Amino acid sequence: DSGVTQTPKHLITATGQRVTLRCSPRSGDLSVYWYQQSLDQGLQFLIQYYNGEERAKGNILERFSAQQFPDLHSELNLSSLELGDSALYFCASSPGSRYDEQFFGPGTRLTVL
Amino acid sequence: AQKVTQAQTEISVVEKEDVTLDCVYETRDTTYYLFWYKQPPSGELVFLIRRNSFDEQNEISGRYSWNFQKSTSSFNFTITASQVVDSAVYFCALSEAIQGAQKLVFGQGTRLTINP
Numbered sequence: 296d297s298g299v300t301q302t303p304k305h306l307i308t309a310t311g312q313r314v315t316l317r318c319s320p321r322s323g324d325l326s327v328y329w330y331q332q333s334l335d336q337g338l339q340f341l342i343q344y345y346n347g348e349e350r351a352k353g354n355i356l357e358r359f360s361a362q363q364f365p366d367l368h369s370e371l372n373l374s375s376l377e378l379g380d381s382a383l384y385f386c387a388s389s390p391g392s393r394y395d396e397q398f399f400g401p402g403t404r405l406t407v408l
Numbered sequence: 409a410q411k412v413t414q415a416q417t418e419i420s421v422v423e424k425e426d427v428t429l430d431c432v433y434e435t436r437d438t439t440y441y442l443f444w445y446k447q448p449p450s451g452e453l454v455f456l457i458r459r460n461s462f463d464e465q466n467e468i469s470g471r472y473s474w475n476f477q478k479s480t481s482s483f484n485f486t487i488t489a490s491q492v493v494d495s496a497v498y499f500c501a502l503s504e505a506i507q508g509a510q511k512l513v514f515g516q517g518t519r520l521t522i523n524p
Contacts, residue, residue, distance in 0.1 A: 297452070328511070338499065340511040350509035385453060393510045394441050394460070394503055399453035 298322065299400035301386050307406045313374040316403045320367055320388030326350070327369040328389070328397055329361055333382040344369055345392040376407045410435050410504040414515035421490055422523050429485045429518045431500030437461075441503040442476065442483045443512065448496040459483065490522045 298321035308314055320327050329341040340353035344363035355361075358376075363369045373380060383402045389395035411434040421427050433442065444456040457467060459476050467474045471488045487494055497519045501512040 297455070330512075337516050338501075338512075338514040340513070343509050343511060345509065351506045351511055353511055383451065387453075392508060393505055394439075395510075396443065396455050396458045397512060398455055399445070401452045404451075 297398040297400065299386060299388050299398055301384075301400035301403050303403060304401065305404050305406075307408065308376060309408055310376055310378060312376050312407075313372065314376065314405065316371040316373070316384055316386075316405075318369045318371070318386030318388075318400060320369070320386075321398055324388035324390050324398075325367065326389045326392050326395070326397075327363055327367070328387040329355075329369070329371050330385040330387065330399075331382045332385060332402070333379075338385075341371070343392075350392055373405070378407050381405055381407045410437075410502050410513045412500050412502050412513055412515035414498075414500055414518050416518045417516070418519045418521070420521040420523060423492055424489050426486060426488050427490050427520065427522075429487075429498050429500075429520065431483045431485065431515060433481050433483065433500070433502045435481075435502060435504070437505060439505070443501040443503070444474065444483075444485050445499045445501060445514075446496045447499065447517070453499070456485075487520075490520075492522045492524055495520060495522045 300319045325346045341355040343351040361371045387397035387399045413432045440461045446454045475484045497517045500515045
């Protein structure tokens with residue numbers, strides 16, 4: 296158990312819908328990262344937050360957004376969902392903002408029908 | 409841009425054999441970190457090791473060992489006396505520093521199957 300929690304574990308929804316994925320980092324970690332794992336793209340970095348502020352953006356679509364709250368939990372919002380958004384979404388956390396090992400949550404499997 | 413290549417898509421060996429997973433990386437940074445993660449069939453990503461670019465000493469942890477060679481930009485992972493529980497997808501990753509932040513760039517993964 297990495298200490299990172301993600302809810303829900305599974306999510307099935309329809310195209311055009313909006314969903315919110317939630318992540319709680321390990322105790323004491325200030326950074327939260329979101330990654331997407333799909334068969335065709337592999338593991339791709341989406342976005343990083345550090346202590347409530349956005350720090351880095353990767354290949355995140357404009358339909359996706361995230362935030363980190365004062366209690367350091369984070370949410371990833373996915374809207375206008377398409378079939379291609381079906382993937383495993385991981386949250387990871389680390390103590391600092393650079394070079395730390397990132398500990399991953401169990402992931403949320405999103406299926407868009 | 410940073411890149412990680414794991415040329416072996418799938419490896420299948422018989423239990424107790426030694427197996428090496430290859431990882432080659434590209435970066436222009438002088439300071440960087442390399443990682444290995446394990447993804448068992450249950451799906452979670454398990455951290456195995458972090459190595460910084462200034463430390464080329466080999467690392468051994470039980471049956472696992474890692475060989476970092478800057479000269480060939482490689483960070484290979486060896487499992488000695490493999491066991492069925494080692495069956496998983498293994499990812500090599502490289503940290504990319506971005507304006508005071510970081511992201512991990514992952515290779516495509518190597519699916520390792522250990523047969524009894």
